[in-house]
Amino acid sequence: MLKITLFLHLLAALFWIGGMLFLVLIIGPFLMTIEPRERSRVYQFVGQKYRRLAWIAIITLLVTGTLNLYYLGIPLSSIGNSTFLSAPYGRTLLIKLILVAIIIISSLIHDFYLGPKARSDRRYSYFARTLGRGNLFIAILIALFAVFLRLGGI
Numbered sequence: 001m002l003k004i005t006l007f008l009h010l011l012a013a014l015f016w017i018g019g020m021l022f023l024v025l026i027i028g029p030f031l032m033t034i035e036p037r038e039r040s041r042v043y044q045f046v047g048q049k050y051r052r053l054a055w056i057a058i059i060t061l062l063v064t065g066t067l068n069l070y071y072l073g074i075p076l077s078s079i080g081n082s083t084f085l086s087a088p089y090g091r092t093l094l095i096k097l098i099l100v101a102i103i104i105i106s107s108l109i110h111d112f113y114l115g116p117k118a119r120s121d122r123r124y125s126y127f128a129r130t131l132g133r134g135n136l137f138i139a140i141l142i143a144l145f146a147v148f149l150r151l152g153g154i
Contacts, residue, residue, distance in 0.1 A: 002071035009064035016057040017143060019050050020136040028129075044119065051111050058104065065100075088153030096145040103138045106131055 027046055031039045069076065079097065084090035110131045117124035148154045 002068065005064045005067040005071060009061060009068060012057040012060035012064065013143060013146070016054055016061070017136070017139045019054055019057075020132070020139060023047075023050065024133060024136055040119065047115065051115075054107075055111075058107065061100075089149065090153070092145055092148045092153035096142055096149065099138055099142045099145065103135055103142065106135055106138070110135060 023046070027043070031043055034042070066076070074093075078084040078090070079094065081090075085094055110128055114124050114128035114131060118128040
């Protein structure tokens with residue numbers, strides 16, 4: 001069962017990070033080539049479509065991540081255990097979980113507060129774009145710490 005949950009976890013992470021990379025590296029530059037009114041319409045369509053699927057990926061990551069810990073024999077209670085946290089694996093897991101908490105909070109702010117306000121106010125558009133790029137950076141850090149976890153921690 002661990003292999004299945006790891007696979008689903010990896011698949012959800014690929015979709016989520018790949019989608020963010022696509023938005024930042026492909027859609028964003030393309031939108032700069034079209035007139036502002038059409039740009040807004042296209043970005044709203046793409047953003048809303050991706051947002052729905054991204055939250056499915058986030059929920060999948062949370063569920064499969066918890067299951068992965070269970071199948072690896074790591075109880076959630078160990079995350080608060082000083083002995084566990086003093087080991088490289090425990091430290092790395094804690095850092096990854098803190099980054100996950102940060103990105104979930106910032107994604108909620110981006111998707112449900114700044115994003116809707118950005119449709120009518122350029123100021124919010126700048127903040128939404130900046131937070132979105134920050135989320136991409138954090139997501140890449142989470143992936144890096146996932147690699148560290150698989151190698152025993154840092």
